[in-house]
Amino acid sequence: MAPTASTRRQFLTLLGLSAAAVGCGTALGGGSSTTGQTKTLRYQGWAGTVTLPELAADLGYLEDVKLEWVGNTISGPQDIQSAATGQTDFGGAFNGAVVKLAANNTPVKAVISYYGADEHAxxxxxxLADSPIRSARDLAGKKVGMNTLGAHAEAMLDIFLRRAGLSAAEASRVEPLVVPPVNTEQSLRQKQIDVAVLGGILRDKALATGGIRPLFTDFQLLGAFSAGTFVMTDRFLDRNPDTARTFVTGVGKAIEWSRATPRDEVVSRMTDIVKKRGRNEDTGPLKYWRSFGVAEKAGLITGKELQLWVDWLAERGDIDKGRIKLSELYTNEFNAAGAGRPSAAASASATRGRS
Incomplete structure (x- = not known):
């Protein structure tokens, strides 16, 4: 059944962590201590995909910092929740989820952008090509399959519906459903869902097969923009500043390497990475990779990519805008590419340590 209006307004409630949940004694970071900084970062990956930290590690950009894979995720909000509670040392999600997490007084900071939207990503x-769905109003009573609720895909759907002039009651008749990314195309073709949210290699693979057409894209909605950031806890940054700097700067270098390197070489490198880690993954979809879509140099955060979601979530009533200070949400302090550039670094010392 379609979600109620109140259900739709509970955007990202799975991130409703209390300050106590990430307070003193939880989000310490792997192996951190008062006598030495950790050199091992625990993280979650994505099946069949090479993340930017994994690429940076393979390129040698993480220097003496090692990555420890603890499992895979299919949800950005879940990934940053794991980082916030100390189960991992960093996590990434779309920026609306990061804002929501911070609005719940969770002591984390966005440290680098890692994906976005452009003409390729x-x-x-x-x-389906023969679907009668042609506009937002045609979505009433229809099912939209996406990787997780309360994240980027649902946010873009909401923006699309709002811009088309649908009321809250009308929008509530559209039913977002969770479908594992690897099954989304098949679910659409078998008519188990009416709309499939597809990105990256899964999108291009489906398009190559044919028989589907776009209703809209996030790039059409918002233009080129950085959509998601990696976060670390304030405590981790306080205890491991050099490790954080090596990590963030290394990921930034990997972003620029991917821009400057011929696509075939990037794909070949990522294919080798997947084969070497031995997790019995299909490397075929990697050939469809085009771009990480990060808008700014080396993943620098300007603030505008977060402000978008502060405004949107506040308008929906999901957060109290008065409790959010943009400068406290992010920092470029640990990104070498940000040297001499305006950032939230000046407020970092004052805003950390509130756990």
Whole structure:
């Protein structure tokens, strides 16, 4: 059944962590201590995909910092929740989830952008070629399959519906459903869902097969933008500043390497990475990779990519805008590419340590 209006307004409630949940004694970071900084970062990966930290590690950009894979995720909000509670040392999600997490007084900071939308990297909302769905109003009573609720895909759907002039009651008739990314295309073709949210290699693979067409894309909605950031806890940054700097700067270098390197070489490198880690993953979809879509140099955060979601979530009533200070949400302090550039670094010392 379609979600109620109140259900839709509980955007990202799975991130409703209390300050106590990430307070003193939890989000310490792997192996951190008062006598030495950790050199091992625990993280979650994505099946069949090479993340930017994994690419940076393979390129040698993380220097003496090692990555420890603890499992895979299919949810950005879950990934940053794991970082916030100390189960991992960093996590990434779309910026609305990061804002929501901070609004719940969770002591984390965004440290670098890691994905976004451009002409090559975007999320599309696809229907079958012969589908009668042509506009937002045609979505009433229809099912939209996406990787997780309360994240980027649902946010883009909400923006699309709002811009088309649908009321809250009308929008509530559209039903977002969780479908594992690897099954989304098949679910659409078998008509188990009416719209499939597809991005990256899964999108391009589906388009190559044919028989589907886009209803809209996030790039069409918002233009080129950085959509998600990696976060670390304030406590981790306080205790491991050099490790954080090596990590963030290394990821930034990997972003720029991917821009400057021929696509075939990037794909070949990522294919080798997946084969070497021995997790019995399919490397075929990697050939469809085009771009990470990060808008700014080396993943620098300007603030505007977070402000978008502060305004949007506040308008929906999901957060109290008065409790959010943009400068406290992020820092470029640990990104060498940000040297001499305006950032939230000046407020970092004052805002950390509140756990």
């Amino acid at each position: 975007y999320n599309g909302y696809y229907v």
